Amino acid sequence: MKVAAIQLEIKDNESKQQRMHHVDAMLEQLKDYDLVILPEIWATGYFSFDKYVEEAEELDGSFVQHYMKKAKELNLMLFAGSFVEREGNQFFNTSVLFSNEGEILDTYRKIHLFRYGSKEGEILTRGDKISVVDTKFGKIGLSTCYDMRFPELYRKQVDLGAEIFLVTAAWPHRRIIHWDTLNVARALENQCYVISCNCVGDHRGSFFGGHSQVVDPWGTVLAKVGDSETILKTEIDLSVIEETRERFPNLKHRVL
Numbered sequence: 421m422k423v424a425a426i427q428l429e430i431k432d433n434e435s436k437q438q439r440m441h442h443v444d445a446m447l448e449q450l451k452d453y454d455l456v457i458l459p460e461i462w463a464t465g466y467f468s469f470d471k472y473v474e475e476a477e478e479l480d481g482s483f484v485q486h487y488m489k490k491a492k493e494l495n496l497m498l499f500a501g502s503f504v505e506r507e508g509n510q511f512f513n514t515s516v517l518f519s520n521e522g523e524i525l526d527t528y529r530k531i532h533l534f535r536y537g538s539k540e541g542e543i544l545t546r547g548d549k550i551s552v553v554d555t556k557f558g559k560i561g562l563s564t565c566y567d568m569r570f571p572e573l574y575r576k577q578v579d580l581g582a583e584i585f586l587v588t589a590a591w592p593h594r595r596i597i598h599w600d601t602l603n604v605a606r607a608l609e610n611q612c613y614v615i616s617c618n619c620v621g622d623h624r625g626s627f628f629g630g631h632s633q634v635v636d637p638w639g640t641v642l643a644k645v646g647d648s649e650t651i652l653k654t655e656i657d658l659s660v661i662e663e664t665r666e667r668f669p670n671l672k673h674r675v676l
């Protein structure tokens with residue numbers, strides 16, 4: 421399974437349309453990939469809290485329609501990262517997984533809203549649904565950034581059958597050691613692949629840390645990129661999930 425993560429630089433002087441245009445050009449390079457993942461609130465810019473309400477869209481709005489078409493056109497499964505979703509008078513940090521046929525496989529509203537140096541928790545409503553979806557590549561669990569600090573979410577995803585965790589993020593550079601550690605921890609404790617995608621760049625005075633990565637179910641980092649804009653490209657072997665779980669059955673040894 422060929423996977424790619426578009427580690428996007430968020431530039432303050434770019435509009436949502438410009439960022440989408442830029443990402444679309446990067447997607448064109450990934451036509452023979454099976455799965456592509458994008459970061460968190462990348463089109464608006466995670467720290468552009470003053471634009472959240474103005475740029476929010478409904479689930480059938482133009483952002484989702486656009487990436488639905490792209491997934492089909494490029495014949496790839498696309499985890500389009502997250503966008504600010506409006507439903508009635510509520511707003512959510514919502515990510516969407518599209519099939520290569522352009523269907524919405526699942527959506528996920530960030531459950532653990534970030535409140536440390538972030539206005540996310542004031543503007544948005546938290547999600548309350550755990551997302552694990554059956555795909556042609558196995559069962560995939562969806563999560564967002566700060567969620568990584570809450571192992572119980574991933575255990576619940578495993579209990580729902582998850583084999584691959586997709587993590588969309590806007591994680592700061594100053595806590596990148598935590599990010600690296602949590603990517604490995606979530607993979608090895610749950611014997612799942614972790615495929616994560618972070619932003620980079622200096623956005624409104626905050627530096628995103630990059631380090632988008634792919635970690636296998638044994639906790640081995642198969643691929644990791646640095647802290648500048650790039651596309652992480654790698655291949656994963658899905659048989660490793662079952663093989664790891666059989667060889668070292670810690671998931672079966674749970675007591676609690």
Ligand SMILES: O=C(O)CCC(=O)C(=O)O
Binds near residue numbers: 598
């Ligand atoms: O937990 C952290 O250190 C960063 C979390 C974050 O930036 C987010 O959830 O957007």
